[in-house]
Amino acid sequence: MAVAPRLAALTEQLLGAALPLRLRAWDGSETGPPGGPVIVVRHRRALRRLLFKPGELGLARAWVAGEIDVEGDLYAALGLLLAPIQAERDIPPRQKLTIARELVRLAGPAAPVPPPPPREEVARRTGPLHSLRRDRQAISHHYDVGNAFYELVLGPSMVYSCAVWDDDTDTLEAAQTAKLDLICRKLGLREGQRLLDVGCGWGSLVLHAARHYGVRAVGVTLSEEQAVYARERVAKQGLGHLVEIRVQDYRETADGPFDAISSVGMAEHVGAARYREYAERLYGLLRPGGRLLNHQIARPPRADESSYRVDPFIDAYVFPDGELAPVGRTVTLLERAGFEVRDVESLREHYALTLRRWVHNLEARRAEATRLAGAGRARVWRLYMAASALSFERAGIGVNQVLAVRLPVAGGPGLPLRPRAWTERGTVQERTQRPERPERQQPAAPARAQAQEQPH
Template identity: 45%
Template structure:
């Protein structure tokens, strides 16, 4: 095979299935779908080095986050339309040896020296030691120190940044839209209320909210259902924000948010446990211990509501280099069937199971609109690379939910004792 002349045609030839956008490069070459409104500009030699040393989604992400690969025709805060075209084409094909040699000659051997990754890439010391050692990759995963490091990377960006992206609810989990025309804020309020109703919260009861974020569930349950709520988060920034908001809303006597690992919570005897968006971070291998912990914290007949991003099947596969290094270090997803089995194996009785996949696509669309609308402020609060990461990951995740590659499930379970669950003949939590 004759290698195309010029940077853009050469890179375009590596896209599996062809490139659905146009590509232009700093050498003046161009290739791809030149009639498309969307395109990629390889603006610097460093961009070319990223693409050559990490072919596929990781190299593309590094060059894009660094600002060396420029996306045209779409706003970086909401690049959904462009990425929808590109989504299935980011994996580069492997050229045959003779073709690979020709490509290297065309693009230059000097570009085989990998540039340092952008600072937004998560590569702590333990990862350097273990990189490439697949058999050891899971050793030591999800220790308290390592989980704290991973959570800090993603959730301690900036509370002001999150306020601009998430909106007033400060809720970074899937909303539940009661109607087609509901706003993001209305849908987040509806989600918290639905969780409270599924848990059948009653005045005077005690709620434990694991991975509580900025305290939205804790405050909603305390304010509207009269419970005494305790939330825990591994993010110091989240805990500080939540504690301040609890004071402002005068909920100090009924609501508490702790900066703590959930494994360090000594209290037991809770009427209900909500776990909204935490299971993704604990690791599939740790499900038995996690749901055993939940079981031991519940009173007899108490309820668990587990809200978690899932896969459309139960195959064990990686989250991908971009998500692992830039978004959710050590995050693991699996099908809802695996979660149901783990809950049942822990001795809890599953009562209800519901999929909110399409709701998460809508939620992500809302967050992307917020990022685009507040782009300059978000960049000023963090940096342009970080803002690019968020636009890329949220638009890509929206596409994955729309295509049923990932889902969002609620699993409701009870601590059934001697055959008694406290659950009604039919659930009564409504729509």
């Protein structure tokens, strides 16, 4: 009997529903509804992976190794498959045994031997969870894969977080500039203030803040490759008198107080067990009345929070040791650390648009991406970004900017009476097309006495 119908029958037993798209097997046989995307099982080794790691991790390994692929619209295929795969249907033990026996027959004589994981899978992690050493290992796995690869995916902005879109925004670069400027306005940055950017990436935010707001900015990252790239950008733009890039954990930063702190797409790496420590550490680095902008991906709350498990594909291939929390928990822990939370803005739909642009960049230059990072790494990125875009679109996950203030507020004009006024203060183009500030040989004097100024 041809392989494809047998695979389809097994898949339908696992999903508890009819296979929603066409399937092609390694012997050339096909089955399923025509006219849509096609799942291609290129090698029987994919079935061996499922035998030893049933579920999402086995499928992910087969995808990364190129043993499973999609022909046609990847978004459409994932949209049809994600919900039933993630449902984790409870299959009776006798049916599981029947499925396993059929998988063994289809997998061939090598089935008793587990295939080694693709080399892109994170190596064995050492040390306690979210210790300084282990966090450095996790960050290096994801970010130290070549700056040229990130340039290809992220585009000229080199911003690896959710952009902010308007109806008339037509480029990813404009949307990322809008996000950077929105953060600066929410933080109320003024010339001469000190800004700490926790998890500064390739330096885009500190460069924007220094060039357009005249702040003295410190960016910290655990990625050596990011730091090298960011320092080159600082030097090229002549902002060395205002911007410092450090390879440093935020827990090792000790030269506060800062007038403002930004943490954009970094808190997801902190972990639930360490989040209170994270919030208290940032609180201690701010001056009284200083502002924190915490930009963080969130998941929906669960009735039983103890049932939350990190996504196995993301943990093994994308963000090792990363954890998502509901936005309510984030707000609560910031408040317990002493912050007053002043504004929470959801940007969920914006991240879906951003991810689709990143996927487009990758697919438009897939051969070059493969050359730069390897076929497996390029496949990891394509799958995780496309699946994440769908999750944001369907509210499976969200992203929020939380603006908080360190108490006590030491006088001064404070925040605007209507905090969202920062979204009404002219366009980003008006702000960023003004004449550049003249370079100064010496850093501007600190302006800590100006507590809580109105946003620019």
